[in-house]
Amino acid sequence: MFNRLNKYIKKLEIKKKSTIKDIAIALGLTPSAVSKALSNHPRISDKTKEAVKKMALTLDYQPNTLSSALRKGKSNLVGVIIPRVNSNFFSSVVENMEEVLNAHGYNIVMTQSNELYDKECKSIDSLLGIQVDGIIASMANETTCLDYYNKIKSKGVQLVLFDRGEDELDVDYIGIDDYKSSHLIIDHLHLQNCKKIAHIAGFNHIRIYKDRVQGYRDALEKCGLPIYEEMIIESNLRIEDGRRIMKELLKLPERPDAVYAAGDYAALGALQVLKEENIKVPEEIALIGFSNEPFTSLSSPTITTINQQSAQIGKLAAEAFLERVKNPKGRIHLKKIILEPELIIRESSQKNDL
């Protein structure tokens, strides 16, 4: 009918993307031959391969990875979920992850949860929807329910966690030793003669923050220092949280002489308040953050902090994923890689100048 014909003509007009079929027609071959030629199948003659590749170029052929993924059941896409993109730690992790994965033919689909559980779930759903081969994630602050993460695994999609992970989830994990980090910090403050050390903590339902608190407690005890429960305050660790909590701490009958914040942004907020109140840092109150965000070396005073090995974490997470993919069924034993933290000592905690 005319309808059919018109449709076909229209299609030809609209068509902008050339397909494997177009190449086949142009060369008098079949799509399957072209497909094989393009993927360098051994049983295709060199002449044909050459011709196909040349034609692909002249037709500006772009392989449709979607259909290939559909057919092969493998998308070569890896979803990455991070709390927020605007953090040196996370962006550096992703950059390094991308490098490793790209080298192995994978592409990254990056999404941010903004620390929100809902957003995280939506991200997981859309990543699963586009059939990613794996998801590498650091959990949102808000997240306590692990159903969605279990869903990933139940769909047969690889899952690797980094930084913020949960032990209950039976998956590969890369992070630093949070417990030990606290020890490094407290030992250092102890050497500076601090005796009343406050802790601006993260939420206790998140393992890394729990570990930091536990390390803080144990280290204080080890150093023979008292633990002031009123000086341990949980929060989201944003700048405004740091500000608010610092103000609270200053209102205490006995002020702390040092503050250890479990995040650099919180430390920064605390520093702002201390400066506003004309309290000398570190002389009156010493301050330590966590993550080595760039601004910690720019503020005045510069802020002592913990280096979290972002580059290593990114690479190792990517490699963990690649290994899983290579042995999908193979019961490789779980990888829990714990890297060494490094204390970067700066002005904000140096009471006794050397």
Place this chain on the structure above:
Amino acid sequence: MFNRLNKYIKKLEIKKKSTIKDIAIALGLTPSAVSKALSNHPRISDKTKEAVKKMALTLDYQPNTLSSALRKGKSNLVGVIIPRVNSNFFSSVVENMEEVLNAHGYNIVMTQSNELYDKECKSIDSLLGIQVDGIIASMANETTCLDYYNKIKSKGVQLVLFDRGEDELDVDYIGIDDYKSSHLIIDHLHLQNCKKIAHIAGFNHIRIYKDRVQGYRDALEKCGLPIYEEMIIESNLRIEDGRRIMKELLKLPERPDAVYAAGDYAALGALQVLKEENIKVPEEIALIGFSNEPFTSLSSPTITTINQQSAQIGKLAAEAFLERVKNPKGRIHLKKIILEPELIIRESSQKNDL
């Protein structure tokens, strides 16, 4: 044959993801009915819809957006290419873009070029490969060749540029008025009695940096100030570039009394050098950056800079894309949205205290 049968059994075992077909079988329907039910087709009974949706839940059905995209020729994916993710400006742009696009059923695939042309090309290829409906990009510093961007358009994929765009590319663009930004800066410095104003510029092949230089020149002239050619130096605007160039400027027989850097990171590098050399900012040399990165309000002195309206840019870029998609053929006239820049005056440029 046994082969066939075994294969089928294996498939059933392996199968982890349920499909539309599984739902259909479970309910004694056909896939097409299920498809329609899930998309709320009007000619499907409410009972069926309900049953289907319930079964979808119990089977933990996850729509395969790949196959749907393949069939519909529409992926509802938007590619976003930015130079680097670790910049407040870009991450804020993306965040706002995402908000708008998600609300319209689109997902974002974010890639970073790291300012490299090669990486940018690869990103474009893989985005086209996964059949994105559109690409929203800010060009890499290195990029001078526009072939790849033209390729996007020739494939019928929507293209919107922001911040770093080129006039030759006939596409929607959102950015701020760079020329005017320079005027705001020079006028302000002129009021502070600066007479020898240096410019740490971006590369001249990028339009926004060219505009900033031109604005700088014209504004100087307008103010009756001399233009010192040796005080205009191009670079990548990284911290280390700022450091290097600042050192060069200090070696000049006649030192500048103000420095306008076309990027905050470069300004920061310059500030570091000035502090190391014990040169007072702003008394001896005033300093102004560009982009309002968070650290500009944290350094000491705080750095005067330009607010680039990242939130607006993100939203408007997303909306521009959405409009194009709604009228794919409709010859909407090109959108070139130029937002007003805002000078944020801080300590680094306030010679005369108020």
Place this chain on the structure above:
DNA sequence: CTGAAAGCGCTAACAA
């Protein structure tokens, strides 16, 4: 209101 059938672009048995 539901079913049958074709097809999006690509790949992989199997056949020739």
Place this chain on the structure above:
DNA sequence: TTGTTAGCGCTTTCAG
């Protein structure tokens, strides 16, 4: 060495 065929999961006419 190449062609034939079927199918990945989903949508969409067109029939019933």
